[in-house]
Amino acid sequence: MSRVVTLKINDQDVSGREDETILELARENGIFVPTLCHLEGLSDIGACRLCLIEIKGVPKLMPACVVRAQEGMEVYTESERLKKYRRMVIELLFVEGNHVCSVCVSNGHCELQYLAQKLGVDHIRLEYRSPKREVDASHERFVLDHNRCILCTRCVRVCGEVEGAHTWDLLGRGIQSRVITDLNQPWGDAESCTSCGKCVQVCPTGALTAKGKAVGEMTKHQGFLTTLALMRENDR
Amino acid sequence: MTRTRLATVWLDGCSGCHMSFLDIDEQLLVLADQIELVYSPLVDRKDFPEDVDVTLIEGAVSSEEDLEKIRRIRERTHILISLGDCAVTGNVPSLRNSIGAEPVLRRAYLDPTLLNPQIPNQVIPRLLPLVRPVHSVVKVDIYVPGCPPSANTILYVLTELLAGRTPDLNGKTRFGA
């Protein structure tokens, strides 16, 4: 049994278990923290940096999704500094790939697009990189559009941790990074893929979609993840 | 009462933002009492006038002509508004940025089924190598994303400006809206 700790988020007293993350605690208490790589039911990797928070006495900003609650902590989620960095993260994601929301299958159902609006990003101050990126439509039912991939690795984790197939992986470093299937083969040739579609459902953007969708038609359903996680917990 | 001098400009866009503007319908009559439309694709006037209070820009900056125009417009406008995703992000016109202008011209003008295929080198403005959002070439004062922004959003922006306020678009529109 883990200990109960008491701490403050935005000067509000909250309590939780010491094995809980700040993000979990914030959400339990109705406090908004933006996230992209985090998804309930998957492991956390602290990759996107959208969930950054301030902790009193800690000079660095910390990702709420991987920092655990500690007794007496004083956490802040809404400073001007944080807003500045969140905005910057969103802008960097938009210039890194090619996002043309008006003609995207995920238009209106995309987490990146939603957060841009929510965080007040009404234009991008940086120059667009406009990289040349591929679309892999070799799978019978799904499409991977690298132009819209933000490298959150939700697909990698859901495939490895929940489906147990581990079809997805990351290749390359820095700006060259991209997701691959099996040994960097076309998705349609990836033998380990069970075509379950979990990756498509958890992908926050229009990078992974079902075939045959027109602009704005791709809606995603992630409820299965929490259900599966709960069932596994009950099995233990 | 002096009327607000309003201009609307159509750069590289599909005119959808102008259509959405017209969709304000009967409210246009209310606006008409407070504004003077000094320049627009809807008005027969060649040169962009001096001393314009508010200019709505639809479209991205794609050609040498767009670039020249937008610089002159900026000099002569007090409040410059990027209206719609093409002006704000480059949007659909900027899809060519990852392959360059050449393939686009070749596809459009060098189709072998055309009688006399040739890429025009006069009259039609030369394309810039990259399609740019308006704010990457001149200073923009207000951003109104959307493809197109809804009639209500445009009405809200103009109503606020006419009342001497800065429109707060938080939550009202977004990229791709």
Ligand code: SF4
């Ligand atoms: S993935 Fe999201 S942000 Fe990217 S183009 Fe599609 S809707 Fe826009």
Ligand code: SF4
């Ligand atoms: S394909 Fe989708 S889920 Fe996978 S890393 Fe890219 S954005 Fe994330």
Ligand code: FES
């Ligand atoms: S959600 Fe915490 S770093 Fe991405």
